[in-house]
Amino acid sequence: MDVTFNLLINAIVAGILLGGFYAAVSIGISVAFGMLDIVNIAHPAFIILGSYIAYIVNVNLGVDPIVTVVVLSPAFFALGVAMYRWYYVAFERRGRESLSGLAFFFGILFIGEVALLLVFGVDYRTVNTPYIGPSFAITSNISISMRLFVPFLVSVAMVLAIQLYMTKTFAGRCILAVSQNQTALQLMGANPQHIKAIAFGLSIVTAAVAGAFLIVIQPVEPSIGREYIGRVFAVCVLGGMGSIPGTLLAAIILGVAESFTATFYGPSWAPAVSFGILLLTLAVRPAGLLGR
Amino acid sequence: MSSLSVRNVTAGYGNVQVLHDVSINVGDGETVVLLGTNGNGKSTLIKSIVGLVKPEHGAIRVEIDGMTHDLGGKQPAEIVDLGIAIVPEGRQLFPKLTVDENLMMGAYRPKARSEIGKNLALCFETFPVLAQRRRQLAGSMSGGEQQMLALARALMASPKLLLIDEPSVGLAPIMVNRVIETIRQFKEKHRLTILMAEQNFTQAVKIADRGYVIVHGQIAHAGTAAELNDSDLIRRFYLGM
Numbered sequence: 001m002d003v004t005f006n007l008l009i010n011a012i013v014a015g016i017l018l019g020g021f022y023a024a025v026s027i028g029i030s031v032a033f034g035m036l037d038i039v040n041i042a043h044p045a046f047i048i049l050g051s052y053i054a055y056i057v058n059v060n061l062g063v064d065p066i067v068t069v070v071v072l073s074p075a076f077f078a079l080g081v082a083m084y085r086w087y088y089v090a091f092e093r094r095g096r097e098s099l100s101g102l103a104f105f106f107g108i109l110f111i112g113e114v115a116l117l118l119v120f121g122v123d124y125r126t127v128n129t130p131y132i133g134p135s136f137a138i139t140s141n142i143s144i145s146m147r148l149f150v151p152f153l154v155s156v157a158m159v160l161a162i163q164l165y166m167t168k169t170f171a172g173r174c175i176l177a178v179s180q181n182q183t184a185l186q187l188m189g190a191n192p193q194h195i196k197a198i199a200f201g202l203s204i205v206t207a208a209v210a211g212a213f214l215i216v217i218q219p220v221e222p223s224i225g226r227e228y229i230g231r232v233f234a235v236c237v238l239g240g241m242g243s244i245p246g247t248l249l250a251a252i253i254l255g256v257a258e259s260f261t262a263t264f265y266g267p268s269w270a271p272a273v274s275f276g277i278l279l280l281t282l283a284v285r286p287a288g289l290l291g292r
Numbered sequence: 293m294s295s296l297s298v299r300n301v302t303a304g305y306g307n308v309q310v311l312h313d314v315s316i317n318v319g320d321g322e323t324v325v326l327l328g329t330n331g332n333g334k335s336t337l338i339k340s341i342v343g344l345v346k347p348e349h350g351a352i353r354v355e356i357d358g359m360t361h362d363l364g365g366k367q368p369a370e371i372v373d374l375g376i377a378i379v380p381e382g383r384q385l386f387p388k389l390t391v392d393e394n395l396m397m398g399a400y401r402p403k404a405r406s407e408i409g410k411n412l413a414l415c416f417e418t419f420p421v422l423a424q425r426r427r428q429l430a431g432s433m434s435g436g437e438q439q440m441l442a443l444a445r446a447l448m449a450s451p452k453l454l455l456i457d458e459p460s461v462g463l464a465p466i467m468v469n470r471v472i473e474t475i476r477q478f479k480e481k482h483r484l485t486i487l488m489a490e491q492n493f494t495q496a497v498k499i500a501d502r503g504y505v506i507v508h509g510q511i512a513h514a515g516t517a518a519e520l521n522d523s524d525l526i527r528r529f530y531l532g533m
Contacts, residue, residue, distance in 0.1 A: 181385070184380065191367070
């Protein structure tokens with residue numbers, strides 16, 4: 001077989017796997033921005049928090065990072081609920097969420113980063129699990145790296161679970177409805193603040209899970225989350241704000257586009273892909289691929 | 293069994309007092325209309341009942357299945373949970389949810405969840421147009437269809453007491469006819485207790501058992517539908533007809 005063809009197939013496979021990870025990173029932002037109108041720009045800080053907690057447990061107890069975060073997900077959920085309560089009492093209830101709320105989350109982002117820097121320093125941290133390192137071959141020319149494949153599978157499962165929750169449960173449908181008409185939601189018998197707290201808690205759980213994926217995929221230092229902000233926005237906008245299937249689809253498109261660019265034009269071009277996609281989407285289809 | 297009693301309610305928004313010492317009754321199985329032109333307090337009274345407006349004075353009580361509940365100080369969600377459903381003014385649908393999803397939102401009340409199948413069948417039988425549009429986004433439907441959906445959504449809550457706020461607003465006359473006709477069918481089939489605010493006098497008296505005319509936040513007249521319909525005074529002075 002032709003070498004270029006092999007490169008192409010490998011780029012696509014790696015891109016799809018990378019896309020699964022991007023979906024996990026973006027889904028919480030898509031929920032917070034798209035469904036709750038909460039501009040949680042501190043999301044990357046919660047991702048890194050997830051990475052470091054997975055790291056501590058892995059180094060001390062040898063537990064798999066993804067397992068750690070999934071087991072601790074009730075704690076991350078509670079953290080998200082507490083964050084939302086604070087945000088609601090301090091800003092949303094007074095109608096100050098737009099600017100003061102933005103500053104609040106900016107502050108959380110910086111404090112989170114600095115706190116991690118003070119505790120762990122600027123060194124890159126890594127974890128040990130059996131699936132970091134090996135890869136398996138599908139054909140003689142195409143191979144899949146396990147450290148990307150495991151996060152991909154868990155991420156897709158998580159996205160599907162969230163989609164099912166949002167469309168099949170009463171609380172989930174309320175999350176879809178809460179930004180559309182809060183008065184009507186009350187008139188259906190639901191409490192909008194309660195619904196938003198649940199959704200925000202979920203979004204923080206996805207951040208922590210994405211953090212575990214991140215430290216499996218690459219070494220982590222406290223401010224590494226910033227590298228993903230551009231990609232996250234590109235994915236959310238391309239997928240359609242608040243669309244969960246859209247987020248997964250867009251994440252895979254971005255993953256493939258980046259991997260393709262990195263393979264054929266050099267890795268330094270890859271970050272430009274996300275902003276290119278972002279601009280193109282805003283110009284051609286601002287509602288995103290699957291936005292309602 | 294369900295009934296509503298509003299006693300000496302005074303309510304408003306901030307410093308603006310809208311309702312002055314208003315008292316009304318809705319008996320079990322009755323359809324009562326609140327008549328009056330814009331700005332006289334019909335919607336404020338409905339909003340006070342569901343807890344969106346907190347009255348300064350007075351009492352609002354409902355009796356549902358033999359239990360009496362004082363609605364004062366309750367949150368809208370708690371009031372709806374008792375079995376009081378509302379078709380709000382301006383419909384207040386979820387525009388980016390589908391027809392099906394909007395209907396399921398109506399069934400949020402725990403007691404309505406076990407009756408979803410039955411209520412859905414009922415809604416589609418009464419509003420065949422909704423059955424054809426189940427996957428359409430609510431916001432993309434016509435005003436009349438949206439009003440049907442708002443009615444159907446309220447019925448999904450298995451209500452004991454149904455509040456309907458200005459169902460004719462923004463609809464073409466022929467649609468107003470159809471909406472009123474559907475409400476009539478419903479009340480006849482299911483013996484619902486209904487309180488409806490409406491400024492379209494001729495349409496409203498068609499389905500009402502009794503009515504109250506509300507003027508400047510006070511009950512100016514009360515009577516059976518026939519009495520209101522025959523009263524020249526009401527037609528001329530209060531309704532400007």
